[in-house]
Amino acid sequence: MKTIQVDEHGDANVLKLAEVEIPKPQAGQALVKIHYAGVNFIDVAMRRGWYPNPPIPTPFTPGVEGAGEVIAIADDVTEVKVGDRVSFMQEEEPGLDRAYAEYIPIAAWKLIPLPDAISFETAAAMTAQGLTTQYMMNEFVNLQPGKSILIHAAAGGMGLNLVQWAKHLGAFAIGTTSNATKAQRVLELGADAVIDYTQEDFVQRVKALTNGKGADLIIDGVGKTTFAGDLEAVATRGHIVTYGITGGIPDDINPFDLLYRSRTVHGADLFDYIANREERIMRANAVWDAIAAGWLKPQISQVFALEETIAAHRLIEDRNNMGKILLKM
Template sequence: MLTHAIRFSAHGGPEVLRWEALELPDPGPGEIRIRHHAIGVNFIDTYHRTGLYPVSLPSGLGQEGAGVVEAVGPGVTEFRPGDRVVYCGGSLSPVGAYSEVRNFPAERAVRLPDDISFETAAAVMLKGLTAQFLVRRTHRVQPGDTVLIHAAAGGVGLLLVQWAKRLGATVIATAGNDEKAELVRAHGADHVIVYTRENFTERTRALTNGRGVDVVYDSVGRATFLGSLDSLRPLGLMVSFGNASGKVEPFDIGLLAQKGSLFLTRPTLFTYIAEREDLLAMAEELFTALRDGWLDVQIGQRFPLSQATEAHRALESRRTTGATLLLP
């Protein structure tokens, strides 16, 4: 069947993205064909586009989508045409969510409950599961913990703030301007640092009476890495899970000893959901949080699928808040 998708043939800036027609074959063994109703845009997509996380070219793009199953391939028994599904890709499945229709491994898809919209699902699946594993598994946030969350007005950041507060933590968050700071505060942060005019390390130390925080969740990367280490208490945990400002420079691991026998981890969602039973259990916890009403998903921007270039420009220029969607 003929369909359209965003593809690219060279690594580079948003301008390398192209809206192309392509012929989609029938789903193969173990695959389902999904017609997208909403597609999530994530910072990892820019890493694939630029080559920071290389993909074989030419390539599609995108890891997260929600839609309806149109056909199933040989051997698929869990899904049937008409089922609502959502997915967030990963190392076990190909990129290519920026498309009207695609074939996708059935074992990596999750049935979408009827009471959760396609837009909410596409906005929250990758980011929500990321927030879930960060506060429930990478560091099990406990009542009384104090956490520092960078880029707190972003898609993952806003969910992290809410989830950490739900688990009883004191949340210190950073944001780039007053408007974003108000958004973060409205979602439960106890303290918000506008990093463009305050030194977040000094402010964090002041807020914790010099002690430092138990854990830092840092998706910014190069610009905040050393300051994040300096914000931790002795034996604190640095969770570096993104590179929005660029890849972290190599450093002497002796710094971890000098700064208080610190712990450092660089986790990825796709390790945590590699086993299907983990994927389904984490998704169910996420869906329950949405149903219970305490997890608010902010969709800040919507772009037509064909305008993915503009979505990437907005994301990389820090002009977005919450989740960004592409709509076929």
């Protein structure tokens, strides 16, 4: 089978196409024929050696997310059967098989059943980012009319999902983007205001849009270039959720400083919110239901062949995508 391997940490050129034998499922595992894999910035961070800490030893295959069909199961597996359509998330731990491959052996409890109406393409686009959106919109602040949210990188795959979910809940949604084209897309999906951070100070703009109060909730997957401003832009008793480092690792802060205006900072990792099968399926079903209801519309930026993985990584690193990037097997 074809797979992508990283033999050393580095830039996108370390992504190498390889041919290996199709694996067999071990105890507790199912073998999934992958149709699509999602490309996420966590894949870039793993490739660079930024995340996790310590970095995953090389060689390894990237890709935490995919969708496909179960083609074999171990004798002890009860969660799925051959022929089931599924999506999955795979942790960042060393030694695990991952999604940039034509097949993956994976613990059967991690597999998420797909309704007939959810295609493999949609599932690969909406498993990681959909489940992340679901818990971020429900676990930190009771978003409702009268509450405000600031969403950084609002034109990316995560950002466009967050904007739609926040508006469904009735919140006042503010997004940041880097140009007018991206801003228009974010507005089309329901944002109340968009800030071009290359032209405006987002802190001052957020305060102006909220009558000086600041945002009740800030969702930040950027990191270094935004986090210091978040601390100023957040409302008294407001919450900042940091879940990514597309702009680099933020500078350290003194936790004592958070006492001023009673600000709260949350670190957020999806795998901590899907640590068992029940929670994983509950969150996924909420996403599938939202898509079926029509108020959450998957946003796919571009689909690459597995052989084009380097180009896919360069696109997400340059932050030129509007929506999700996929690999098609």
